[in-house]
Amino acid sequence: MRRTLLACSLALLTGLAHAADIPETDWLQLMPPSDRKALEEMPEIDHNSPEAAGTFTQKQGGLKQKGKLPPVMFSTRTVAALDGKQIRLGGYPVPLENDARGRVTEFFLVPYPGACIHVPPPPPNQIVLVRYPKGMKIDDIYSPLWVTGKLKVEKVSNEMADAAYAMDEAKVRAVQDSDL
Structure with missing residues (x-):
């Protein structure tokens, strides 16, 4: 009985240690190899647009892509092995929804x-x-965040963008200087 409790305690502590030590997932790991290859071979893209001049408006489509871009820039192909996997991903927020206190909830x-x-x-x-x-x-969409949680393959589409992945019940925190 004592050995069973000890084994369970060690398993729990090991699990907690692993949760704290989830390695960073690289964004390119979210793309199938064929998409990564297509992205590497993509021609240079012209950045001359109203958005580049700082005149972005919601009517221009938010993150939704328009124009004559290569098909890889519209890809919703995912990596099935990542579905349900705990990951840690660093990135930048594009706020969508706030609560009554003005805190970003989505x-x-x-x-x-x-x-x-x-x-x-x-x-x-x-x-x-x-x-x-x-x-x-x-306060600043240019400040990076760490998001840790279970990644789901889930296609989401709204006025702002199309996404191929989602996370619920994630842990979110600002990237600190000590992380770099």
């Missing part, structure tokens, strides 16, 4: 800052919808 996590005004925006398989009912104050 946001898109994207791989680079300013994606809501950058041209072109990331492909859907490089956008993760994070549902965070606890909410958090986000």
